[in-house]
């Protein structure tokens with residue numbers, strides 16, 4: 055457990071003697087821990103060996119060169135969609151620059167992005183981005199299956215959680231230190247993630263904070279070579295509010311810049327989010343009516359509100 059935030063650390067590493075073969079006892083036990091962590095914290099810290107350290111190091115080395123490219127090159131990666139494309143110093147991300155990549159898993163996405171940034175080519179970057187994206191996506195699939203198992207739901211629901219993970223966006227962010235004040239300062243404003251799950255790894259410079267129900271921000275310490283897995287609003291809705299989608303933000307802490315790679319598992323626009331009947335009972339009355347992901351996204355983009363979006367769109 056992370057002593058500051060109380061968020062559990064789950065160890066998926068084979069080297070720790072864990073076998074996560076689907077259906078095995080180890081798998082069932084871990085699925086229960088995933089469910090409990092998501093119920094209590096909306097997140098867990100993950101140690102796993104699916105993603106080699108060399109790959110992460112390669113990614114952060116590549117990201118360093120990426121962010122050092124001239125501003126006019128970075129601005130070539132534009133998007134009409136909010137939070138996608140290249141953003142620098144927006145109100146949402148005051149001290150950071152970020153590349154939001156849509157459809158991160160499409161076979162040519164990494165290559166097209168790389169070619170735009172490095173017209174002379176950068177095969178290492180393109181392969182690293184593509185490999186880290188697909189490996190984190192495999193992890194998100196595994197974790198969603200564990201949610202189905204953790205709730206003891208019939209196997210049919212695996213297809214449903216796959217729907218919740220049918221689209222993938224990724225984001226690469228550099229949180230810079232503000233010139234004047236090197237102490238703690240907000241670099242990414244408080245929010246919940248709007249999709250299903252987010253998997254985040256960073257260059258070992260901490261900065262993430264969560265807001266527990268106690269109402270006081272707490273630091274999250276991602277373990278070395280680890281990840282944090284955070285529940286988004288869609289998984290919260292699908293689970294009838296039984297899994298939390300925690301409010302989180304990033305602050306600059308210390309004197310090093312932070313680099314983060316984030317994979318977002320999201321539904322397709324037209325996906326219908328509907329609570330499984332098994333998750334509704336006397337103790338857990340239905341909280342959300344069925345709604346399409348795009349209704350939620352449109353409402354969020356038009357109102358630009360962070361407060362109670364889910365309740366306003368789908369609340370019973």
Ligand SMILES: O=C(O)CCC(=O)C(=O)O
Nearest residue numbers: 225247254262304314316
């Ligand atoms: O950089 C981080 O640790 C968090 C990023 C985040 O929450 C986001 O991009 O939605």
Ligand SMILES: [Fe+2]
Nearest residue numbers: 246247252302
């Ligand atoms: Fe987030």
